[in-house]
Amino acid sequence: MQQQLSEAFTIMLTGMITVFVFLTLLLMAMALLRRFAIQPQTDTATSQSSAARETSTDNQRLAAITAAVHAYRRDHE
Amino acid sequence: MQQQLSEAFTIMLTGMITVFVFLTLLLMAMALLRRFAIQPQTDTATSQSSAARETSTDNQRLAAITAAVHAYRRDHE
Amino acid sequence: MQQQLSEAFTIMLTGMITVFVFLTLLLMAMALLRRFAIQPQTDTATSQSSAARETSTDNQRLAAITAAVHAYRRDHE
Amino acid sequence: MERWLTLWQSTALSAFGWEDAAMMLVGAILLFLAIRKKFEPLLLLPIGFGAILANIPLAGFNEPGGILYYIYVVGIDTGVFPLLIFMGVGAMTDFGPLLANPRTLLLGAAAQFGIFATLFGAIALNAIPGFDFSMQDAAAIAIIGGADGPTAIFLASKLSPDLLGAIAVAAYSYMALVPIIQPPIMKLLTTKAERAVRMEQLRQVGQREKILFPLAVLFLTLLFLPTATPLVGMFCLGNLMREAGVVERLSKTAQNELINIVTIFLGLAVGSKLSAAEFLNVQTLGILALGAVAFAIGTASGVLMAKLMARFSKAPINPLIGAAGVSAVPMAARVVNKVGLDANQSNYLLMHAMGPNVAGVLGSAVAAGILLALVG
């Protein structure tokens, strides 16, 4: 019992420290990520792709009625 | 053969009686159910919740019509 | 090695011939199919069913708003 | 040259027997019925296709390594697929009309006489040389009279897997033939005046009643007929998901994508059991004949029970609605409605027939449980 308790205590300590170390590492990784990711946000490739996305969103809206037909068919078969 | 036939006959009898007994029990259970279920139908909790459900359905309908109109307009611009 | 190569060569020949023979048979089957299938294209049963399909397409258009509810809910949950 | 020989020996032409060809023809006929005649196409199309695939010589669909083999072992041997279909059917079923008029439960009970009479008939058929149905076989055949596909497949997979193919095909075929089989029997047993009877409008049923009903069914079943709980339990789970109102996304999935996926697989697996050895014999003819008899007796029992109830009831009862007790949802209820309209142009019986119709589903699941308990 005594031994089990001390083992549980060690696991508690080890575990919490590991969780904090791990998530702190992730925190640091996120800082790197942000620096890495934000910079090319403004380059042409990305803006192109975001333009493409807008267009496709428009297409999606345009196609709403088409899509509704499918839903309707499925529901009213 | 003779024995098989009489066995089949017994199963037929037993089966039909059991089906009737079982569904008659269910019939009685449904009578209880109805009495039990109808009474609290009028209490405030239920009516509140059904009111809430209607409202949210109404909202969804309104929102859906708005959305559909948008989609339709875009489609026909 | 030599033997493997000649085996591969035989497979290549056999394979290509079989592919061509098989798809040529299919080509002939398609000619039969066309003759068989086109004739009853004009009978009343088919035109009826295509009429029915048009009507249901109309219904589908009419119900587009109803169906939009589903699409909208799913997207905004 | 040797290579061409290999190829030739691997063609089916060299290995074809007339039985294989005959079974493929059976598959083609099922496809024709499904596509052209719209006979229960959701099941008969995959069943017919599966029958063709299963009988291709040398292709090995039914052997370990073949896709139909795996589907059968995973879904039918275990009983999982029919139970999932039943869950989906439960999620599609509205018990409102039955709850509004509970007495129609008895019509769903009476129509099960089609099942038990057919069991007797199957054993009687053993008098004819060439037939040798065991009691298990007879029970599996009899369930065709339940007019409920998943129940028939589930019971046949437990009691008589060899007959599964023929039983499933008979069950779905006759369900599709309900508009042809039932009306003559219905008209024979009723007068025009009886068929013209209008029934009172059904009361509104509250949500709480609908939620508690599947639980009540489950409760009675687990007390008295545990062998029926797989079928009834999954059915009630589906229905509870539908009515609870708090798990709509699960209910929708059970009614749509899940049941569709399982239907494709179930159909293929049933088709895979349509092998020459198990289908091309006189027993199959017996099964088809017994199935037709079962439907006819079930219809007649339902109608006669409705006539009996009409005699003792204050509220008017149109005896036609008894015919819907065989289940075959919703086809049988539509047939009732049509025959009713023929007798009285303003007599809409559809909702009144839905009560016995869904009662018939419960009734045949209960009957399946009884058969499992008695001969399983």
Added chain:
Amino acid sequence: MERWLTLWQSTALSAFGWEDAAMMLVGAILLFLAIRKKFEPLLLLPIGFGAILANIPLAGFNEPGGILYYIYVVGIDTGVFPLLIFMGVGAMTDFGPLLANPRTLLLGAAAQFGIFATLFGAIALNAIPGFDFSMQDAAAIAIIGGADGPTAIFLASKLSPDLLGAIAVAAYSYMALVPIIQPPIMKLLTTKAERAVRMEQLRQVGQREKILFPLAVLFLTLLFLPTATPLVGMFCLGNLMREAGVVERLSKTAQNELINIVTIFLGLAVGSKLSAAEFLNVQTLGILALGAVAFAIGTASGVLMAKLMARFSKAPINPLIGAAGVSAVPMAARVVNKVGLDANQSNYLLMHAMGPNVAGVLGSAVAAGILLALVG
């Protein structure tokens, strides 16, 4: 006569024990909580129903040949179902609020103290006669404090399958009780002024950052905690499908049909573990008590950590958001928002609480990996 005896012996009435009845009552209570009280109905409805089915005498749902047996073996024994749920949850999770304010990761870390303290507590409970939790049991119980259903089921199925039913029920029940458990603790540990603190608006997060984040999480996990990679990996796969923008049809399916199908099966399989032998004992009471303690400690740790961070931070931090670190997405974040509004009617904390909330999901998956590594 003999036939009636067979039927009677096949009824549950003859075989019922009070334990079966008690476990069905437990199932019925879960259904009541799910349907009437809306306690995590997506899981508790199938769990409750599965519990009823599993305890029907003579029905054999849990034995080879029974549907619950197959579902359990295929989906829980293998760990596949909780992992697929986790993939779907990943596809539903927006890491934007966490990426906008990365420090809230530490709140998700602090709240995991609920897990590890409970592990200690479970072992301490062994001092009371009647309790005899192994270290594996204690770890599986402790994960209830992670407030994350699939993580709890996954870990319990690996470490302590016998306790799986009780652990899953406790986890989902307490997740549903978050609005009752958390507010008193949150108010106890904060002043009204602290609760009224408004936080700065979050920055916009770019798509590229969102795509790289799940990959970064996966990378760190595989380097340092391979035992956490099943959970974290499937979660990150779902999230990557969501954010990549090129596989929208896969992402939608993972978020809808696939997770719905798996949820039905997972619930039934968990319910099938609610057998009398494994549930009706004092250990279950211990598990329920420990689970409540775990939630409370997790909440308190999160809030205290937020207070500590607020002291050292230039930007204002409302300590309430620490409570969301237990996960229970999105319930805990909504509770934070509500308690915040009570203190300051124009203080909307929802998005600020979503950061620690999703961090809590990662945190408990990481904690599960640690427990697997240390006691697995």
Added chain:
Amino acid sequence: MERWLTLWQSTALSAFGWEDAAMMLVGAILLFLAIRKKFEPLLLLPIGFGAILANIPLAGFNEPGGILYYIYVVGIDTGVFPLLIFMGVGAMTDFGPLLANPRTLLLGAAAQFGIFATLFGAIALNAIPGFDFSMQDAAAIAIIGGADGPTAIFLASKLSPDLLGAIAVAAYSYMALVPIIQPPIMKLLTTKAERAVRMEQLRQVGQREKILFPLAVLFLTLLFLPTATPLVGMFCLGNLMREAGVVERLSKTAQNELINIVTIFLGLAVGSKLSAAEFLNVQTLGILALGAVAFAIGTASGVLMAKLMARFSKAPINPLIGAAGVSAVPMAARVVNKVGLDANQSNYLLMHAMGPNVAGVLGSAVAAGILLALVG
């Protein structure tokens, strides 16, 4: 201290080898190609992710108990997943353009020369030290030239499971590279005048013809090439469900939810075969080189066949459409359209190229059947 050691030994850092890291890099490259370059993302994203997961030391994804292990055993070992994908592809395929111009079937036949020439090439490569492809290996590699993912995975799983990962990656990568690989070859083999040829408008194809076509394909296949029936049969089942018009809900599910679910699993399972031992060797380089050659030869054969047909045809034939015979639906047809537009700004070849395009799918399934018959 000892506990820290346990944790450390359970980290991947202590167990990492450079091969694991290299394979994860391969996975990351596949993710990059999928997300950034939009290379067949539906498959390459899960494949890449699966490759990363499979190579995490100590995580055991590929061992019994690991999710990738189960997915592989259930779906690839049995051949079920590629067949289900093929069924879904069949349900998405419109054979109208092929039925309107049946002669384009021959283009789909000619393009399969890419497959058989590559088989010869793979054996020839054995002359180089380090290569030792068996005839089975060579056949599995050659099928890359079929430009059809599920066919390649199905055949590789039957003939050469060790090479499955490399073959699947090559197949999908080159399918994505079709717009880069094909145009130079197409331009080399045609004059500008040929590329500018306009073709006559296609006739309308009736529903009945579309229903009977998959059945005719199945019929010929089962007569002459039973080994091709798994692939062709499931494809035809999907197409029949699409065209029959009576099972729309099954067809929609096969095209959407079912194929999406299977795609996620198939991708992960293929990724799980990207292990260092099986991928990091000179054979993989050989496979990649042979795959490129196969695509080039297939494209050239299709174009040359189209030139030959144009010489003998009364109706004008644009030889570019031969390039679509490799399948890679619908990418190859789009490439034809684009190259055609470059030569003649009012020349829309898309629908004309769809005929050979879908013929190519049939052609490579037939070729797979032949290879199974000859070397399986």
